[in-house]
Amino acid sequence: MEAGSGYNSVPPSTSFDKSRVLDVKPLRSLKPVFPSASEIPPFVCGPPNGPFPSGFTPFYPFSVSQGSPMQMPMGPVPTPLRAFRSTQSPESSRAFDGDDGMDGNADGYFDGQKRGAPLRGSSSSQRKTPKNRDTKPSLSYAARKASVTVFVGDISQVDRDDGNREVVNRVLMRFDALRRRLSQMEDAKELSNGIIKRADLKAGNLLMSKGIRTNMRRKIGAVSGVEIGDIFFFRIELCVVGLHAPSMSGIDYLIVRDALDQEPVAVSIVSSAEYGDVEDGDILIYSGQGGNFGKRDKQATDQKLERGNLALERSFQRGNEIRVVRGIKDVANPASKVYVYDGLYKIQESWTERKSGCNIFKYKFVRMPGQPVAFAAWKSIQKWKEGFSSRVGLILPDLTSGAENIPVSLVNDVDGEKGPAHFTYFPSLKYSKSFDLTQPSFGCNCRNACQPGDPDCSCIRKNEGDFPYTSNGVLVGRKPLIHECGPTCPCFPNCKNRVSQSGLKVHLEVFKTTDRGWGLRSWDPIRTGTFICEYAGIVIDKGKGKQGGEEVENDEYVFDTTRVYNSFKWNYEPALLEEESSNDSEEEYKIPSPLIISAKNLGNVARFMNHSCSPNVFWQPVLYEHNNQSFLHIAFFAIRHIPPMTELTYDYGTAHSDEAEGSSALNRKKKCLCGSSNCHGYFG
DNA sequence: GAAATCTCACGTGC
DNA sequence: CGCACGTGAGATTT
Numbered sequence: 001m002e003a004g005s006g007y008n009s010v011p012p013s014t015s016f017d018k019s020r021v022l023d024v025k026p027l028r029s030l031k032p033v034f035p036s037a038s039e040i041p042p043f044v045c046g047p048p049n050g051p052f053p054s055g056f057t058p059f060y061p062f063s064v065s066q067g068s069p070m071q072m073p074m075g076p077v078p079t080p081l082r083a084f085r086s087t088q089s090p091e092s093s094r095a096f097d098g099d100d101g102m103d104g105n106a107d108g109y110f111d112g113q114k115r116g117a118p119l120r121g122s123s124s125s126q127r128k129t130p131k132n133r134d135t136k137p138s139l140s141y142a143a144r145k146a147s148v149t150v151f152v153g154d155i156s157q158v159d160r161d162d163g164n165r166e167v168v169n170r171v172l173m174r175f176d177a178l179r180r181r182l183s184q185m186e187d188a189k190e191l192s193n194g195i196i197k198r199a200d201l202k203a204g205n206l207l208m209s210k211g212i213r214t215n216m217r218r219k220i221g222a223v224s225g226v227e228i229g230d231i232f233f234f235r236i237e238l239c240v241v242g243l244h245a246p247s248m249s250g251i252d253y254l255i256v257r258d259a260l261d262q263e264p265v266a267v268s269i270v271s272s273a274e275y276g277d278v279e280d281g282d283i284l285i286y287s288g289q290g291g292n293f294g295k296r297d298k299q300a301t302d303q304k305l306e307r308g309n310l311a312l313e314r315s316f317q318r319g320n321e322i323r324v325v326r327g328i329k330d331v332a333n334p335a336s337k338v339y340v341y342d343g344l345y346k347i348q349e350s351w352t353e354r355k356s357g358c359n360i361f362k363y364k365f366v367r368m369p370g371q372p373v374a375f376a377a378w379k380s381i382q383k384w385k386e387g388f389s390s391r392v393g394l395i396l397p398d399l400t401s402g403a404e405n406i407p408v409s410l411v412n413d414v415d416g417e418k419g420p421a422h423f424t425y426f427p428s429l430k431y432s433k434s435f436d437l438t439q440p441s442f443g444c445n446c447r448n449a450c451q452p453g454d455p456d457c458s459c460i461r462k463n464e465g466d467f468p469y470t471s472n473g474v475l476v477g478r479k480p481l482i483h484e485c486g487p488t489c490p491c492f493p494n495c496k497n498r499v500s501q502s503g504l505k506v507h508l509e510v511f512k513t514t515d516r517g518w519g520l521r522s523w524d525p526i527r528t529g530t531f532i533c534e535y536a537g538i539v540i541d542k543g544k545g546k547q548g549g550e551e552v553e554n555d556e557y558v559f560d561t562t563r564v565y566n567s568f569k570w571n572y573e574p575a576l577l578e579e580e581s582s583n584d585s586e587e588e589y590k591i592p593s594p595l596i597i598s599a600k601n602l603g604n605v606a607r608f609m610n611h612s613c614s615p616n617v618f619w620q621p622v623l624y625e626h627n628n629q630s631f632l633h634i635a636f637f638a639i640r641h642i643p644p645m646t647e648l649t650y651d652y653g654t655a656h657s658d659e660a661e662g663s664s665a666l667n668r669k670k671k672c673l674c675g676s677s678n679c680h681g682y683f684g
Numbered sequence: 685g686a687a688a689t690c691t692c693a694c695g696t697g698c
Numbered sequence: 699c700g701c702a703c704g705t706g707a708g709a710t711t712t
Contacts, residue, residue: 198697201703208704235696239705247704249694255707264707272695289694307693307707336697 155212163214168225168241171207171214173640175240176528177572179203180477183470188453201247204236206576215242218254220267221321221344228343229374231643232325233336233527235270243341244268244325251289251308253315264311266347268323269365270339281367281376284324284345288312288361302359309361316347316363324365326375331524332505333472338525340378340643343371374643381523381644385507399510400425400604406504408605409523412512420510420518424602427503429633431539443489450485450497459485459497469499474529475637477571478620480589482635486624499531500622500635506532508648510608516673519647520608526642532617535559535606535634537599557599557607559634561591561621563653570618570639591621595632606636611683612649614676616642619650649674652683 159167182199207213215223226243238244244252250271253264271286287293291303303309315322321344327337349364383389393413400408403425410419444450444459452467454460460467462483469475473496475482485497493502507523526532537559567587574581599607609617622635636650654669669682 197701198703200697205704236704246694246706248696249705251694252706 155214159214160211161215161217163223163225163242165225165227167214169640171212171240172237173528173570174212174573175203175207175237176640177477177570178206178576179234180470180474180529181572181577183474184452184466184476187471188467200234200236204234204240204247207240210576213240213242218242218245218252218267220254220265221323223323226341228341228372229377229643230341231525231641232339232341233330233641235339238270238325238339243323244270249289249308251311253308253311263314264307265318265320266308266311266315266322268325269312270325270327272327272337281379283367284326284365286312286363286365288363291358291360293355293358293360300356300358303361305361312347312361312363313350316350319346321346321368322365324367328375328378332527332530340375342367342375344368377645385523391509393512395419400427403427404504404604406507408504409507409509410511411509414512414514417512420608423600423607425604426536426602427604428534428536429539429597429631430537430602431631443486444491446485446489446491446495448492449495450489450491452496459483459489467497469496470529471496473499473505473531474527475499475531475620476529478586478589478618480591480621482620482622484622484624498624500534500633501624504533504605506530508533508605509645510605513610513647516610518608519610519649520605521645521647522642523644525644526638528638528640530638532636532638532648533604533606534622534636535597535599535619536602536604537597537607538602540596540598555598555600557603559595559597559599559606559619560653561595561634563655565653566613566651568618568639593632595621595634597634609636610647610649610674611652611672612674612676613651613672613679613683614674615650616640616646617648617650654683 155167155171163171179199179202182202186197186199214225223241223243226241232238232243235244236247239247246252250269251266252268253266255262256265269286271284288303288309289307290301290309292298292300305313324342324345326340326342328340330336330338345365345367347363348366351362352359353362354360380389384391391409391411393411394409395412395418396410398404398407399410399419404427412418442458444457446454446457446459450457450459450467452460452471455465463479466476468477468479468482468484482500484499484501485491485495486501489495491497506526509521509523510518511521513519522532537557540558569586571586616639617636618639619634619636622633624631624633636648642648669684672679672681672683
């Protein structure tokens with residue numbers, strides 16, 4: 001998961017990644033580097049040479065030797081570039097830029113890298129205007145043009161150039177938090193400077209202009225910190241993590257220069273099924289760009305062998321690896337797409353076809369063997385859903401027996417156990433005794449659906465004037481308490497402020513894990529902030545005292561808001577929008593009223609969610625009126641985008657030490673098997 | 685000649 | 699359905 005975690009400071013000179021980059025063997029020859037020249041396919045758009053003969057060596061533009069097929073090989077290393085760039089003083093950047101001993105050994109170089117070198121602009125301009133002692137790194141042209149104040153945030157120069165898992169996650173979290181906030185403002189039309197039409201672009205652009213991005217150093221092959229199977233919901237997300245630089249175009253390429261010549265080489269593509277691309281498992285037939293196909297008011301023309309098309313052609317000849325991102329229709333949101341990073345492919349064939357009387361380029365991409373499944377898994381899930389093939393190990397198609405509006409599968413494909421111990425499925429909370437009527441509550445007066453930004457809606461006012469969810473039902477931010485509309489509100493059941501009370505939205509599966517009993521995961525991709533389920537069960541009355549306490553202590557299926565939980569940051573940073581920070585820090589939320597729920601005998605899917613020290617789900621108290629009684633609910637939301645079939649986990653927290661009477665609390669602690677790099681070892 | 689600036693192509697997401 | 703948008707490469711200007 002967190003492999004390669006963070007160089008936050010200057011890495012040692014033996015550092016792997018930078019070496020690769022620095023140790024660029026200039027491409028002296030434009031011919032592919034194959035063991036035998038006789039095996040080089042001729043430069044024609046012809047049939048491929050099929051499976052490569054044994055002894056075929058993958059072509060690595062950066063390398064001298066061949067490492068494992070999935071990894072860029074690493075050679076002996078000169079001092080990393082970083083060492084010269086780690087300080088941001090003009091002197092050091094000049095040293096880097098001017099020292100031709102460094103990159104001057106290259107009579108050719110990757111233009112992309114040079115361009116990606118963030119200090120290039122400032123160091124060169126400093127040469128011209130030495131008075132400019134601005135130590136801020138130079139950013140994009142657009143950023144400079146708009147004279148945006150450069151705010152470096154907590155992304156170091158090193159992380160900006162080359163990412164790792166942690167940095168990629170952090171950048172994506174910050175992107176989505178900002179995006180949700182901008183969507184919220186857009187929904188409420190509270191933006192004075194005109195309406196934001198594209199919150200995704202706005203958020204992405206803002207982050208990138210402030211240097212909150214990673215993997216700016218463009219390269220062929222894997223991108224550090226982005227894993228096969230990772231999912232994205234916006235094209236601009238691919239830009240901020242450096243997986244695919246163009247915000248629109250489907251083909252990303254570098255210009256590879258030689259002393260005599262230069263040519264484009266493809267590094268990544270984004271395939272959208274609607275573009276006429278044929279997709280099946282490990283094969284992808286990709287169409288070239290240009291030609292105005294499928295555009296309403298434009299005449300189709302021949303595609304030209306230039307730009308992306310030329311890059312693909314050259315990549316076909318070179319046999320270099322190309323990252324493939326597959327765009328798939330989002331089941332939860334059919335108007336938009338999910339982008340799945342499907343790993344490295346090579347082009348095996350290239351040809352032209354006729355379409356509407358014009359030429360169109362076609363490329364056959366074949367997936368490199370030995371990579372974890374990603375897109376292929378989506379295909380399987382699709383087949384399960386359509387009933388064409390059944391899920392292996394399926395025990396029950398719906399363990400809720402219709403109690404939820406979406407079936408929940410029960411699956412065991414690891415051993416012979418036929419299901420979890422008996423319990424009664426119930427989708428919500430049960431209070432053992434009736435609630436006091438001391439706090440009568442009143443709903444809003446909205447007639448059909450509460451409108452974001454409506455100052456008259458009392459439910460919105462209870463949320464400090466902010467509608468808690470975006471228009472597509474995603475939670476905007478964590479709060480001590482979210483107020484949803486309830487039965488006393490006259491608004492429709494489909495009011496957007498009823499997200500957590502309207503039941504499951506993703507197809508969940510209770511499955512047998514290899515070492516942690518039963519667990520919960522989803523067939524559908526889940527985007528950050530999506531409601532997953534609530535914690536159902538019987539509310540334990542703490543007033544029962546000792547008896548109740550013992551009851552809770554022997555209960556593995558208990559949820560308790562009063563435990564100690566790791567703090568974490570999920571909300572947007574007000575400073576990015578030049579807003580004042582609110583007083584209550586997200587890290588120190590106080591739970592409004594204690595709530596203990598037992599799901600031992602009665603509960604829903606939430607009782608199967610396991611603990612993790614690096615969870616992908618968090619819980620959030622939600623309140624809505626229920627027959628004039630205040631009922632608190634615990635709703636679970638996705639911390640980040642969760643690819644299908646990824647186990648859903650949350651932080652179980654730990655018991656208060658002062659509650660540890662004798663060794664009982666200690667005994668209750670369980671060895672944690674979450675496997676994350678920051679695992680605390682025990683939980684409970 | 686090189687750097688700064690402009691223009692164009694590329695679809696997406698609402 | 700039509701609008702507005704960011705990026706990188708190449709063209710053009712300074």
